Amino acid sequence: MTRGARPRYAEGTMNAISRLAAAAALAAVFTFAASPRARADDIAVGPAPIVSVQLQYGYLRIITWNRPDVEIQTGGHIGWQHFDAASVRGHIPHDIMLWAQRIETPNGSFNLPAEPFVLPNLPPGDHDAVVIRGGGPTVIHLPASTQMLAVRIAGSGVLHIEGYRGAAFAALVHQGAIALENVRSSGVAQTGRGPILAQNSEFGRLRVRNAVGNIFFSHVTASQIDVGSIGGSILAEEMHFRTGLARFQSQRGNVVLGVLGGAQIDAQGRGAHAIATSFHGAHSLARSGNGARAVIGGGGPVVSALSPRGRVVLFDGSIASHPRLSRSIPAIARAFHKVRARLAALPKRLPQGGHVRAMRRFPAERRPPPIRRNARGRRRGPPARAR
Numbered sequence: 001m002t003r004g005a006r007p008r009y010a011e012g013t014m015n016a017i018s019r020l021a022a023a024a025a026l027a028a029v030f031t032f033a034a035s036p037r038a039r040a041d042d043i044a045v046g047p048a049p050i051v052s053v054q055l056q057y058g059y060l061r062i063i064t065w066n067r068p069d070v071e072i073q074t075g076g077h078i079g080w081q082h083f084d085a086a087s088v089r090g091h092i093p094h095d096i097m098l099w100a101q102r103i104e105t106p107n108g109s110f111n112l113p114a115e116p117f118v119l120p121n122l123p124p125g126d127h128d129a130v131v132i133r134g135g136g137p138t139v140i141h142l143p144a145s146t147q148m149l150a151v152r153i154a155g156s157g158v159l160h161i162e163g164y165r166g167a168a169f170a171a172l173v174h175q176g177a178i179a180l181e182n183v184r185s186s187g188v189a190q191t192g193r194g195p196i197l198a199q200n201s202e203f204g205r206l207r208v209r210n211a212v213g214n215i216f217f218s219h220v221t222a223s224q225i226d227v228g229s230i231g232g233s234i235l236a237e238e239m240h241f242r243t244g245l246a247r248f249q250s251q252r253g254n255v256v257l258g259v260l261g262g263a264q265i266d267a268q269g270r271g272a273h274a275i276a277t278s279f280h281g282a283h284s285l286a287r288s289g290n291g292a293r294a295v296i297g298g299g300g301p302v303v304s305a306l307s308p309r310g311r312v313v314l315f316d317g318s319i320a321s322h323p324r325l326s327r328s329i330p331a332i333a334r335a336f337h338k339v340r341a342r343l344a345a346l347p348k349r350l351p352q353g354g355h356v357r358a359m360r361r362f363p364a365e366r367r368p369p370p371i372r373r374n375a376r377g378r379r380r381g382p383p384a385r386a387r
Contacts, residue, residue: 041073041356043071043080045130048123048127049070052151054132054151055134055138057135057153059158062140062160066144070142072356074134076136076138078134078355079356080131081131081360081361082358098172098207100113115209117188120204147166147168149161157176161179162183163181175192178196187205188207189208191210193212194212201221206222207226208227214235214253214335216340219237219238220239222244223242223244232252234255235332244301246304250307253332255269257303257315258317258318261297262296263303265293265294266304271290274291278322280316294314
């Protein structure tokens with residue numbers, strides 16, 4: 001059994017998962033579940049683990065595989081801790097607080113307020129936890145039985161999650177891109193500046209938002225979905241909605257929404273030509289001022305598409321099946337294909353040359369020196385080192 005002092009966890013907007021680790025450390029004694037012969041990048045876990053990843057920067061790819069352990073490979077520097085189920089029991093978070101972010105642009109400041117998100121309940125039973133910290137290009141393989149995944153990239157980075165099937169996830173990137181591919185779960189995704197893409201996925205509850213950058217969905221099924229952007233546009237094709245609330249809103253961009261199956265869409269835009277449509281299948285459309293109501297495929301869940309300063313474009317199926325529509329919104333159509341091409345071009349090889357090690361405790365995060373002021377109130381830097 002390995003014994004260590006209580007680790008210090010930095011406060012931040014991933015408080016929910018950090019509280020889990022801190023609470024586990026209150027027991028003062030925690031056991032590394034990995035075998036003594038296991039490599040530092042090969043972590044043995046229980047049947048339904050919780051994984052928290054907190055990077056400072058870098059490209060992070062998270063892949064689900066059919067092995068029962070967590071594997072880490074990096075070109076940077078990564079440390080990890082394991083908490084057994086007894087330490088985790090009773091401290092699993094029930095909600096998470098999304099970052100409050102202020103993004104400066106040539107068009108002014110865009111503010112994302114802090115926002116709580118209630119996490120779904122995990123399946124009953126024991127859950128151990130792995131906390132991973134560091135920076136640099138990293139690939140992490142997770143067991144298919146992982147039940148909660150929380151990821152934070154505090155600086156610039158790209159997060160790519162593939163094949164995750166757990167009960168809950170949270171993906172927060174300060175600045176960069178997020179891609180969710182073949183995911184089946186409930187959770188949140190946020191980046192302050194950069195695109196977000198979800199494709200070939202199925203969500204119970206999903207909250208997605210950014211300040212600057214476009215948001216894309218392709219072939220996604222959702223029971224409850226809330227998507228918002230301040231300065232970017234939203235393009236969603238081949239969307240299938242189950243019974244539940246669905247909302248797509250861009251404060252300054254456009255909303256382009258394509259539906260599979262039945263739905264009732266309430267759209268609101270700006271200007272005389274605020275609402276544009278292109279339907280191949282059965283539908284009805286009623287316009288009123290800057291708004292419209294479209295009933296597609298005989299009706300279904302109610303979907304809101306809102307753009308107070310832009311246009312709303314409604315269609316059925318995929319955007320590729322409406323070539324005239326693509327020509328009418330060339331900028332966002334090009335951006336959609338560009339993001340998908342970049343995702344396909346991301347490196348598939350595993351990063352090499354980095355360092356992965358188990359940590360008895362994480363070192364305290366460095367804080368900038370306090371600002372000193374002279375008698376006139378002017379700022380002074382840190383005191384000079386004595387020679």
